[in-house]
Amino acid sequence: MTIRTPSRLTRLFAAGTALAAALVLAACGGNDDKKAATPDDDLAGLPPVEATAPGTIGPTLAAVRRRGRLNCGVHEGLVGFAYTDNRGQWRGFDVDFCRAMAAAIFNDPDAVRFVPLTTAQRFEALREGRVDVVWRNTSWTMDRDVTEDVSFAGTNYYDGQGFLVRRALNLGSATELNGARICVQAESTSQLNLADYFRLRGLEYEAVVVATEEEARRAYAEERCDAFTADVSALAAARTTLANPEQHAILPDVISKEPLGPIVRREDPHWTRVVRWTLNALILAEEYGVTRDTVADQAKEARDPRIRRLLGVEGEFGTRLGLSDRWAYQAISAVGNYGEVFARNLGSDSALDLARGLNAQWNATPGGLIYGLPIR
Missing domain, CATH: 3.40.190.10 (Periplasmic binding protein-like II)
Known part of the structure; x- marks a missing residue:
């Protein structure tokens, strides 16, 4: 049925003075109090990490740590994904991933500023540096991957x-x-x-x-x-x-097919990895049975090498990201595993009561498309 932007002499003097000073320092040799500057000197006094591999910190992570918070772009108001409650607190599926990242970086899920963005604003806000990452229902398409100068760090929700x-x-x-x-x-x-x-x-x-x-x-x-x-x-x-x-x-x-996931600026592949592996850590946590309530005990007692690597008990995987080796432990402690985040915001414990469907783990019954990449 149918329905209807001094002088040249001054510059030369200054340059000569600087060169002379440099030669004196070189002749005298360095000491512990006057070391040559390193790329990470500007991070002194910032929120510490347990171990940081020299040279692994990209410009975005450096800026986030210097600022002391993550700027996270989210939907301006979508029940279940990103919205403010009656007390003005941000809630939702994507909001929890922002908090997981803040916890992974600072061990503080509240070290995040939420920036509401419309569909038309999201790519521009990212390119202009107003946000560090966009966790907002954004479909990963070829056109966006090729022309928007952004990188998709993964898929956190398979939609249609x-x-x-x-x-x-x-x-x-x-x-x-x-x-x-x-x-x-x-x-x-x-x-x-x-x-x-x-x-x-x-x-x-x-x-x-x-x-x-x-x-x-x-x-x-x-x-x-x-x-x-x-x-x-x-x-x-x-x-x-x-x-x-x-x-x-x-x-x-x-x-x-609408694979939704976080987007970042393309010129900083290190930051892309930070986002990707934080998402991946929550997915693996569900697969391995690590929850917000059990993560502390499992970090002490687990014998499964996969769980020990995930929680920073074995290996230096967080160090490779420029984070604490307990980055995943911190994220899981803050928001829980992927399944907990889903249930609380979208699934059986929410007003939406959405079935897992394609967002079930790959080895569930019935199986879905959520698949954790190995940490090893």
């Missing part, structure tokens, strides 16, 4: 695009949306996917294009469109904000 509709329409599939008005956010992969889906099937639709995801939710609530399309997780969050959530349904059709 769907449709939210009113149950009163009695629809069973997105193919029944021929001629419908569909709310969609501008400059998003959702807008592109929508066009692809309908063109491929020879269907007609009227796009109600709005600037932000919040506006799309509002337009749908005001019945300015028949359906709202976005990532299924975003639709689930949107449904909880409606006056009568039970009167709305997410259609079973998933029309795209």
Whole structure:
């Protein structure tokens, strides 16, 4: 059914004086109080790490440590992922990964400043240095990987695009949306996917294009469109904000692949590794059965070499990142493992009550796509 920027002499004198001083120092030899400057001298007095491998600290980690906090870009307000509670505290799945990073770096999950960003702001804010990392529902696509001058450090949530509709329409599939008005956010992969889906099937639709995801939710609530399309997780969050959530349904059709994950500036591969391995540590913790409640005991008692490497009991893996060898222990102690973060914010312990689905561990039953890279 159809639904509708002194002088030259001064400079020469200064240069000569500096050269003379350098020659005197060289002739006298150095001592413990006057060592040659090293790349990490500007980090003196900053929050300590247990061990730091010379030369491994990249410019972003150096800046973060100097500042004393992580600047983390997040969604401006998406239930389950990033939002402020009644006390003004940031909560959510992506927020917890920001806190895990702060804990990994400073052993303090509160050493983070949350910077809310719209879809249009996220890449620019990162490139301009206003944030150190963006943990915000951002799909890893070829175009973004090649043209946005950013690097994706991993995938923390596997999503897909769907449709939210009113149950009163009695629809069973997105193919029944021929001629419908569909709310969609501008400059998003959702807008592109929508066009692809309908063109491929020879269907007609009227796009109600709005600037932000919040506006799309509002337009749908005001019945300015028949359906709202976005990532299924975003639709689930949107449904909880409606006056009568039970009167709305997410259609079973998933029309795209949306691997969501953190993004960083491309010119600092060291920082990319810090982000990637912090995410990976939480994933491995779940696989190995390390939780926020058991991590301290397991650091003392575990015999499994994989757990001992993860928690910094064996090896110097954190040192290789320019962090404490207990970086993963600190992160897990702060927010728990991947499964705990999921359940608290998106899963059975949350208002969204989303199934793990593709975000289950690779060795679960049924298995998912969450797979921890080995620390060794």
